[in-house]
Amino acid sequence: MFLTSYMRRLEGWIILFKKVDPTVKKETRFIAIVVLLLLVLMEAVFLVIGQWDMTVLLGGVYGAAVAVGNFFLMGLTVQKCLTLEPDEAKKRMKLSQQGRLLMLLVLCMIGAALPCFHTVAVLVPQFFPRIGVTIRGLTMKDKDS
Amino acid sequence: MLEIAIGIILGCCALGAGICMGIGAIGPGVGEGHAVANACEAIGRQPEAKGAVTSTMIMGCAISETTGIYALVIAILLIFVAPGMLVNTLTKAIKTLGA
Numbered sequence: 001m002f003l004t005s006y007m008r009r010l011e012g013w014i015i016l017f018k019k020v021d022p023t024v025k026k027e028t029r030f031i032a033i034v035v036l037l038l039l040v041l042m043e044a045v046f047l048v049i050g051q052w053d054m055t056v057l058l059g060g061v062y063g064a065a066v067a068v069g070n071f072f073l074m075g076l077t078v079q080k081c082l083t084l085e086p087d088e089a090k091k092r093m094k095l096s097q098q099g100r101l102l103m104l105l106v107l108c109m110i111g112a113a114l115p116c117f118h119t120v121a122v123l124v125p126q127f128f129p130r131i132g133v134t135i136r137g138l139t140m141k142d143k144d145s
Numbered sequence: 146m147l148e149i150a151i152g153i154i155l156g157c158c159a160l161g162a163g164i165c166m167g168i169g170a171i172g173p174g175v176g177e178g179h180a181v182a183n184a185c186e187a188i189g190r191q192p193e194a195k196g197a198v199t200s201t202m203i204m205g206c207a208i209s210e211t212t213g214i215y216a217l218v219i220a221i222l223l224i225f226v227a228p229g230m231l232v233n234t235l236t237k238a239i240k241t242l243g244a
Binding site for chain 1: 156169173174177178179180181182183184185186188195196198199200202203204206207208210211213217218221222224225226227236242
């Protein structure tokens with residue numbers, strides 16, 4: 001019984017991932033590229049200041065994966081919310097935001113607690129999507145003008 | 146005495162982290178909710194602009210979520226980094242005063 005319910009839920013998720021809006025895919029791809037570039041830059045900075053080791057690399061990759069995953073989940077929520085009634089969409093978005101923040105807190109705490117990850121290297125990539133959005137805004141403005 | 150001081154430091158750090166996350170999570174949640182509700186209305190009025198609205202919406206949500214992430218990072222630093230630093234500073238200060 002439990003397995004059937006689990007399989008049904010899993011199928012629901014697979015269907016949802018297949019139906020990802022092209023806009024969400026495009027924006028996530030852009031953010032992933034920016035995060036990757038900034039991750040390389042961060043690793044270079046650690047190398048220059050002489051603090052680089054394997055934990056920085058692993059922490060950076062882990063932090064970047066969490067940041068991109070959070071952005072993708074946010075895109076999926078927005079995609080779903082835009083098909084709902086405004087009041088219901090508002091509630092769902094609030095719930096999703098709180099759930100994702102909790103997920104980020106747990107994942108970042110795991111990253112900070114495990115000795116194989118550098119704490120700063122886990123936390124810094126969380127800001128990279130914001131930088132990506134700023135760059136995106138500037139490029140969109142240039143296209144408009 | 147030192148144990149009490151360390152206990153107060155750890156307690157204050159935990160309390161600060163909790164308050165930081167609690168207050169920091171309110172703003173983005175409310176903001177994103179309002180933005181999405183208005184986006185739904187906009188798409189209802191102009192269904193052909195769905196792509197543009199979705200794109201702007203995702204970017205807007207990412208921006209409003211940043212404040213929550215700032216709070217998250219501060220909370221994690223308060224839990225994992227600040228107690229050690231503060232206890233070290235306290236111990237050094239006591240040693241200096243004792244010497």
